[in-house]
Amino acid sequence: MSEVPGELKYTKSHEWVRIEADGSVVVGITDHAQDQLGDMVYVEAPEAGTSFAAGDACAVVESVKAASDVYAPISGEVTEGNDALADSPELVNQDPFGDGWLMKLNPSDSSELDGLMDAEAYQAYLESEEH
């Protein structure tokens, strides 16, 4: 069973979003996503200063099995990409909700956050996907 922390927001494409006290957000891929993809061997995190609209491909996570796009859960400008992943892509497998984060973002429209799933809805979504 995949871990789904209660305090995060989620997308159908298996990204998570953590809202920080200052209104910025941290984005990564979920435990379910890393488990499906398998061992990460290459991660291309976005560079600071890049802007994305919600749904844009913003990062590439590549496992032994396949390369996958990561989509921006909401619109905004990247303030930091996780550079540690260049040398240690396995952090995404080991700690998907912690050290395996992909990018920090300044939202351009925080109302987009309301369109994301909460943990309960994402859990239900995972269960529905399995059937």
Place this chain on the structure above:
Amino acid sequence: MGRHTPLYDLHVRQGGKLVDFAGWDMPINYGSQVDEHHQVRRDVGMFDVSHMTVVDLHGDNSRALLRKLLANNIDRLQAPGKALYSCMLNEQGGVIDDLITYYVREDFFRMVVNAATRDKDLDWIRQQAGPFGVEVRERDDLAMIAVQGPNARDQVLKLLPATLRDAAAELKPFFAALNGMQESGWFVARTGYTGEDGFEIVLPEADAPRLWQALSDNGVSPIGLGARDTLRLEAGMNLYGSDMTEETTPLESGLSWTLAWEPAERDFIGRAALESQREAGVTSKLVGLVLEGKGVIRNHQKVFTEAGEGEVTSGSYSPTIGGSIALARIPAAAGDSVEVEIRGKRIPARVVKPPFVRHGEVRV
């Protein structure tokens, strides 16, 4: 639901992630494909390869049939137990399958063919066997376990039946021993698909779970098909259906070494087509690639060379090298530097001669 090998319940119990492979529910990994890969390179691991097809040929004309059926020369097998790797070709020189044939007795040869090609292989072999009066037996009653890695021999030998242990201990690479030379018994071959030392054990289905459990109790880890693929790619071994197909000949697939042109009068199926191709000049070749930039090469990506475009036939991440490697079919005149188109970008790659890794050592 797909077909299950006799080890299915054990895979589930050991946490195997099961996927469909050629109609079989097989473990792709038991957690981490990369860890499993390293386990085989550094120590030992075991693979369920019971989905592969064991085909026994019986009859006095078995050798004569194989002279015609195989592009390699069965007469290289004179010592009992000796194994031969060969392609089985169609009349156009395309590869129907690649397989290993073991010589047991003049009236008994054993072939191990791929799971994905089982039906067409059996049809083809039976069609060719008819005029020779050779009986073709598909051995659905047998399972197969591969144990591979530098410590594979020690782990296997102590679990073999006493009557087979000494013979197995003395096997040279690419030889097999058959318990009592009976077709129903355990059959141990010093062969594999990883580039490491080890054994492949063919045994009755009912015996397979016990051997698997005993190996597991002795600390041998199960290895999934994911690591099997990266291990064989590092070892520079072709995968049927990816690196060669019925549309490509051994000359275009890095398998010229498996073609026995002598004696000239041996008229194997596909010979005429291969001779024509050789005379006309072979226009493409299968090579190894080592990616020099970041990213991972994947199957079917384009390869740009100074002599024209080629295509990746097997691309992956190499856990031993820590970068990406591939097999690719490129124009015969291409040089040593190429570019692979990965997700819209051209990344430089170096052309090398496989294997990439052998017995744990990086060779490129």
